[in-house]
Amino acid sequence: MTSATAAPMMGIRDEVAALKRERTLAVAAELFYERGYENTSLDMIAERMNVTKPFIYAHFTSKAELLAEICSRGIASALAALDGVLTTMPGNAAERLAEVGRRFVTAVLTSQRHIAIFSREEKNLAPADFQTISQMRRDFDAKLVKLLDQGVAAGLFSVQDTRLAALAIGGMVSWAYVWYRPEGRLTLEQTSEEMSKLILSLVGNQPAKRAAKTTVAKATPVRKKAAPKG
Amino acid sequence: MTSATAAPMMGIRDEVAALKRERTLAVAAELFYERGYENTSLDMIAERMNVTKPFIYAHFTSKAELLAEICSRGIASALAALDGVLTTMPGNAAERLAEVGRRFVTAVLTSQRHIAIFSREEKNLAPADFQTISQMRRDFDAKLVKLLDQGVAAGLFSVQDTRLAALAIGGMVSWAYVWYRPEGRLTLEQTSEEMSKLILSLVGNQPAKRAAKTTVAKATPVRKKAAPKG
DNA sequence: CCTACCGATCGGTAGG
């Protein structure tokens, strides 16, 4: 979990070591993403860096450590997105959830490789690493449930089962690593904005920003502007 | 894609061969799910069946063929769930989507192992198999987009971007393989029913089956029961 | 469809 930019009080020696670790992890993430963990040998990683295998062992104890570091960064970024909103952002549950949605999607898509690797390579993690990382996932879910509960209590959300809704939200966002392409039809910003709206809709919170939109008129025999202005 | 139950006009010889294939695939799916594809040797599969490796090679040409068969059954079941509704079920887009949701979730959860394996082991598929299976996934998405478009055209759904919404729905349901446990809090039936409701909500279709439900009352200053029980 | 085996790959390390 060393940061990519050198920490202030690091000696030159540590900075170099940190840089080598970072570079190794970046190359490993590329290859694990492209070819899969088991189909990537340490020799391949070393080759792409123009070094040899013992270079890697000078900075990591095992191949599995590379994997654990990559996976934990993936969920850490998602968790940080959630925590960032929960601990600093004011506003009601709907506003906070909208921002969580945007940041969560952004985190997943900017850590697309890491998230993909974690989803796929779970079974290749050392048991201890798997448990640590699973715990992060559970934390994430629990915090999201809490936010949904607050929204329900405030009458902003209409959800029968907040736990299921949280899992659904977590799934629709996490899954984005499968289909999102940076060069695709939607930019990262558009994707995160639209996904955030879908999340609000899922929890029964209508934006009602434009009265024209025929949001929920379905069962009402009388035609009226269904979704009242906020 | 041989069915697990013997086809009517099969000779006893073919029935036995089909049975052996099915049993092999079932054991392989168990092990691939528990341990991962690369961490499962053919000797392990054979051992769990009390045979030896050449038994497997008498019915399959390679380990990768086992994987391809397992993966393709996974998405085939999801695709069949969707097609079943689209080709036979009457009703408007909302009713059809609700049923798609129920059957899709049911398919994912009853094929949980297969879906998980496909999601994880993509990189271990032979290129040709990967393409075939990816095409099934694209078919699924395209059909779901079409259904959402119909709902929007009929004024039943309120979605800005039906393509994104379809991917979101596909994701929230597919992801259920990650968290669902048969012995968990919700039964398969409850899960599929509630997930289906979340899908309808995501596309902006309010059930409105019970007038009591405060679906979109958000901005109303009058306090009423916030989240009434269903 | 079993016994027995081959050939290749690869994580990890000794030695310097």
Next chain:
DNA sequence: CCTACCGATCGGTAGG
């Protein structure tokens, strides 16, 4: 941090 190597695993097959 490189050269060189070991030990183990494993997909696949020959031969019967």
